Amino acid sequence: MSHDDDASPSDRTRDALTAAHLYYMQDLTMDAIAHELHTSRSSVSRLLSHARASGLVDIQIRSPLDAPSRLEKEILDRFHVTAHVVPVPDNASDVDRLERVALSVARILGQYFDSNMTLGVAWGSTMNAISRHVTLKATHNSQIVQLNGAGNMRTTGLAYASEILGRFGTAFGAHVQQFPVPAFFDDPATKQALWRERSVSRLLEIQGRMSVALFGLGSPFSEVTSHVYAGGYLDEADYASLSDAGVVGDVATVFFRADGSTDGIALNERSSGPEFAVLRSTPRRICVVSGTAKLASLRGALHADLITDLFLDEGTARALLNSPTA
Amino acid sequence: MSHDDDASPSDRTRDALTAAHLYYMQDLTMDAIAHELHTSRSSVSRLLSHARASGLVDIQIRSPLDAPSRLEKEILDRFHVTAHVVPVPDNASDVDRLERVALSVARILGQYFDSNMTLGVAWGSTMNAISRHVTLKATHNSQIVQLNGAGNMRTTGLAYASEILGRFGTAFGAHVQQFPVPAFFDDPATKQALWRERSVSRLLEIQGRMSVALFGLGSPFSEVTSHVYAGGYLDEADYASLSDAGVVGDVATVFFRADGSTDGIALNERSSGPEFAVLRSTPRRICVVSGTAKLASLRGALHADLITDLFLDEGTARALLNSPTA
DNA sequence: GGTGCTCCTGCACGTATGTTCATTGACAGT
DNA sequence: ACTGTCAATGAACATACGTGCAGGAGCACC
Numbered sequence: 239m240s241h242d243d244d245a246s247p248s249d250r251t252r253d254a255l256t257a258a259h260l261y262y263m264q265d266l267t268m269d270a271i272a273h274e275l276h277t278s279r280s281s282v283s284r285l286l287s288h289a290r291a292s293g294l295v296d297i298q299i300r301s302p303l304d305a306p307s308r309l310e311k312e313i314l315d316r317f318h319v320t321a322h323v324v325p326v327p328d329n330a331s332d333v334d335r336l337e338r339v340a341l342s343v344a345r346i347l348g349q350y351f352d353s354n355m356t357l358g359v360a361w362g363s364t365m366n367a368i369s370r371h372v373t374l375k376a377t378h379n380s381q382i383v384q385l386n387g388a389g390n391m392r393t394t395g396l397a398y399a400s401e402i403l404g405r406f407g408t409a410f411g412a413h414v415q416q417f418p419v420p421a422f423f424d425d426p427a428t429k430q431a432l433w434r435e436r437s438v439s440r441l442l443e444i445q446g447r448m449s450v451a452l453f454g455l456g457s458p459f460s461e462v463t464s465h466v467y468a469g470g471y472l473d474e475a476d477y478a479s480l481s482d483a484g485v486v487g488d489v490a491t492v493f494f495r496a497d498g499s500t501d502g503i504a505l506n507e508r509s510s511g512p513e514f515a516v517l518r519s520t521p522r523r524i525c526v527v528s529g530t531a532k533l534a535s536l537r538g539a540l541h542a543d544l545i546t547d548l549f550l551d552e553g554t555a556r557a558l559l560n561s562p563t564a
Numbered sequence: 565m566s567h568d569d570d571a572s573p574s575d576r577t578r579d580a581l582t583a584a585h586l587y588y589m590q591d592l593t594m595d596a597i598a599h600e601l602h603t604s605r606s607s608v609s610r611l612l613s614h615a616r617a618s619g620l621v622d623i624q625i626r627s628p629l630d631a632p633s634r635l636e637k638e639i640l641d642r643f644h645v646t647a648h649v650v651p652v653p654d655n656a657s658d659v660d661r662l663e664r665v666a667l668s669v670a671r672i673l674g675q676y677f678d679s680n681m682t683l684g685v686a687w688g689s690t691m692n693a694i695s696r697h698v699t700l701k702a703t704h705n706s707q708i709v710q711l712n713g714a715g716n717m718r719t720t721g722l723a724y725a726s727e728i729l730g731r732f733g734t735a736f737g738a739h740v741q742q743f744p745v746p747a748f749f750d751d752p753a754t755k756q757a758l759w760r761e762r763s764v765s766r767l768l769e770i771q772g773r774m775s776v777a778l779f780g781l782g783s784p785f786s787e788v789t790s791h792v793y794a795g796g797y798l799d800e801a802d803y804a805s806l807s808d809a810g811v812v813g814d815v816a817t818v819f820f821r822a823d824g825s826t827d828g829i830a831l832n833e834r835s836s837g838p839e840f841a842v843l844r845s846t847p848r849r850i851c852v853v854s855g856t857a858k859l860a861s862l863r864g865a866l867h868a869d870l871i872t873d874l875f876l877d878e879g880t881a882r883a884l885l886n887s888p889t890a
Numbered sequence: 891g892g893t894g895c896t897c898c899t900g901c902a903c904g905t906a907t908g909t910t911c912a913t914t915g916a917c918a919g920t
Numbered sequence: 921a922c923t924g925t926c927a928a929t930g931a932a933c934a935t936a937c938g939t940g941c942a943g944g945a946g947c948a949c950c
Binding site: 251252255256258259260262263264265274293294295296297298299300301302307324325327338341342345346376 | 577578581582584585586588589590591600619620621622623624625626627628633650651653664667668671672702
C-alpha cells in the first residue's frame, strides 16, 4: 500500500514530519496516524514528542496587536522597551519564578535568532536556566559568542560557561566562541595586554558585530546573591568599592549606577565584560529578569539603555511600574 | 492575590492569551492553569480551544530545509514550483482526499497572507472546502477579491460565491470585493461593455494588483464533474467547442490546453475569469489539487506557468511524476 | 416580575494521550 | 556462536483532555 520500509538517512525525521502534518494540520487522532504509518499509537506519541523537541513543530503565540497586556503597554510607554510579561502566580517561589520565565524565554528565543546571526550570551543563574530549555532550531552559519569571562580565583569557570554556551550552540547548530579569561582581572594592565592579543581581539570583534545579546542582571546588594557574588569572584574590598561608587547592578560583569552611568567605576577596568557602547550597538538586546530583588538593577539597566527587549515575571513588572516615572 | 474580576473589553481574549502562554510556553497542565486563573479545568480547555481557533496560537510545521520529501524536491526540479505534498492514505476516498488537502491548505494559508495584501480567490468545490476551514488571522487593510463571476442560467451564484468569499473575509478581517457577474456571458460584447463600466474596471484593477491568488482546477472531461460543469454553466455546444479546441482544464473559468496555450479558445472570450497574463503578474499563485482525475488539467496549468505554490495529495503527486519529463 | 433567550460554568463521563516496562532485534566485541 | 549493550517497539496502565449536560447568571422583551 505505502512505500516505506526502506531505511533512508533521517527516516525518523521524515516520519515525524508527516505525523506532525497529520496531527497538527489535519487534526487526526494519534490512533489514526498510527494506522496510516503502520505503527503503534505509542510510537506516534513519541514521534510527535520528537517533532516538537526538534523544532519541526513550531508553536507561537501572537498577541493580536490591539491587545498587549496593560503592563506591557505601560512599560513600552514609560521605558521605550518591548516587554514580555510572563504570567507567574504571585505566590510562586523565587526558583519557580526564575524557572518559568526562563522556560518562556527559551521557547521564544528562536523567533529572534536565525541563520547568519551571532548571539552573544552572558552566564549566570538566569542564563543557565534558559540554556537548559532552549528548543532546537536549525540555523546555518550562525555563532554563539561568550560575552564575558567566567574564571575566578577558584576555577577557570570554563566548565560552567562552556556548558551554558554549548547548550545554545547545539540547540541552534551554531559555532560556539568561548572566552577563556577570568571574569575579573587582578590587574587592569593584564587585561589590556590580553585585549591586544590577536586571538582575543578577534573575539572582541565578533562581539562588536553580534546581532542579538542575551543576558540577565546582577544585583550585588540584594539579599538574593546572584552567582557572580556567591562564586568567589569578588573580595571584600571589591564590594566596598562598588558600594562606594553607588553601583546597583551589572550586565555581564560590567557595573552601573542607578542612573545608568558607569564613569569612574574602578572595577569595570578589570572586568572582562563588553563595554556598554558595544552592547548599545547591538540591534537586539534581550534582558531576562525574574524576582523583585533585581528591581533596582533593572531600573539602572533601563536608564543605561542596555535593553531593547525585556522578559520579566508579572510581579516584577507590576513592581517596576510602581515608581515615579523615569 | 490576583487582580482580575473586572470585566474589560476583550477579557476572554486576555485570559485565553495567558492560558496559552502557560500551556504552550510553560508546559503547565490545564489543571494547574485552572488553579492559577481561578476557574475550572473545563473552562481552561475551552479557553485554549478559543485561543487556537482565533489564531492566538499559531502552530507551524517547518521542514528542516535539508529534508523536503522526495516528491516535493522532484516536483521543484521538474516543474519549478514549490510543492506541498499532503500525506493522505492511498485508500482514502475522493471526498476525504479533498477534505484533508483543503484542511491543510486552510491551516497554512495564514503564512502567505498578511496585512496590506489582496487575496484573489476563485470558487468551486475545492475553494468551498478550503473556506470552511480557514483559521482566523487578524490583518489590517487587506482585501479579498473574487476572481470570476459565479452567475449562471439558473441563479446569480451570488449566495454561493459570497459564502465562500465571506468566510475568507471574516477569517482575515478583510474587506470583501464581490464580482456579481455571470461566470460566462452569452455574448462577448456584453462582457466587453461591462468591462468598461467603472465599477467593474475598478475591480479588475484590484485583481491586477493582488498579492496572492488561490484557486483549484477545473477538468471538464474527467469523470468527476467539477462544480462548473455540474451547475448548468455550460451547454452541449459549449462542451463540444471545448472538446474541439483540445481543452484539458480551467482556472477560474478560463480554459487552457495540455500545452498551456489558450489562443483561439472561443469560450474564454465570454468568461468572466482573469486573463492568464493577470495571474502571471501575481507574485504568489497557489493552486490546490486533490485526486488524480485532475492530472491532465494540472499538467496544463503547470505548462501555462499559472502556479508558484502547489498543494496536492500524495497520490496525485506520485502520479504527476510518473510521466515523461516536462 | 415574569418569560424566554443566550451565554457561561463546573461536573462527570468517555476518550485521547503520555509513560513505564518487558520484549525484541540489531550489532559489536570476544 | 555467545553475550552484553543499545535503541526501538507495542501492551498496559495512569493521566490528562474534550464535551454533553444540567444548572444558573445576565439581559431583553413583554
